[in-house]
Amino acid sequence: MVNHQRLIGLFMEMVQISSVSGREGAFRDYLINYFAARGLKGEEDNTADYTGGDSGNLLFRIKGTVAAEPILFSAHMDTVVPGNDIKPVLGDDGIIRSQGNTILGSDDKAGVAAILEAYEVLLERGLDYPPLEFLFTVSEEQGLLGARNFNYNRLKSRIAYVLDGGGVPGTIVIQSPCQNEIEYHVTGRAAHAGINPEDGLNAIQIMSKALAAMPCGRIDASTTCNFGVIEGGQARNIVAASCMVKGEARSLERFELDRLTRELQDTFIDEVTKHGGQPEVKVTFLYPEISLNAQDKVINLAAEAARGIGLNVKLISTGGGSDASIINGNNIPCANLGIGMSSVHTTEEYIRTNDLIKDAELVLAIIQKSITD
Structure with missing residues (x-):
């Protein structure tokens, strides 16, 4: 159901919008306009007052078509440097890279693109879905500052997924320090x-x-x-x-x-x-640490959804933190999903289009699985 060309085009369009940490304003405006065209109004918080940046965190709330527990999906808007004037190149091998003098920005715009494409499919196919919350954070690359300054009392979701993990789609981080x-x-x-x-x-x-x-x-x-x-x-x-x-x-x-x-x-x-x-x-x-297990609802749901679209599920422990660490610390069980980004934080960064497609398919599968169980 995912529109491959639309998703790839969306991702390549987004990485060309510079959003290095502290300067996410242009990308924030892009997301506000994107969702406004679909009848949704974004809510920006005052995190910029604490980070000194030009954007706060951005939250979108979507009313479900069925009565079910809401789900939060999250990705960060910022990138590391060199992250200005990115020119993505899609090779004949199905891999998207930069021209070689900048990062690519799949960390974390691949996660953003997957969320947007999944929502697009829900709308155009008229599929049912639970209440959804999309949170796009700032300054993740500066010590999770955006997530650390967000007010989690604003959320209704009791389970959450961050799309910012290493490993191919199907990888689920259940433990981090x-x-x-x-x-x-x-x-x-x-x-x-x-x-x-x-x-x-x-x-x-x-x-x-x-x-x-x-x-x-x-x-x-x-x-x-x-x-x-x-x-x-x-x-x-x-x-x-x-x-x-x-x-x-x-x-x-x-x-x-x-x-x-x-x-x-x-x-x-x-x-x-x-x-x-x-x-x-x-x-x-x-x-704080993340310590989840295969029986937890947030993990079981993602694992079953992943298997349902043919992914091999791998539950892993990692030595790094992410926005999922902060969300978990605010009593919302949250899994960090592997999205296939590789060689991040370098000018050799790349992502396979097949992984980008699977990212969107997994978001969509989690949403659909949540209302059929």
């Missing part, structure tokens, strides 16, 4: 590096000694941590008076995240203090 963002600060003492270095206290050196004593990388099968950014000092001839490192910790288990975070904090403070520096640690909880 919780995460802490951690900033480590060392304050030392400045001095001239050539005249009186002994009067200084080098914060960069102290930071290095502390980091060397701290765990990093794979901690166990479900837990990791990392140090990703370091900043410090003023000039090569000044003993560095300050140093900052941005890191993270994540785990599939909340108690392991808490335990690792305490270990990182305690070790850092002890080491910095031992070497004469002043330590400071800032911990920000970014998102």
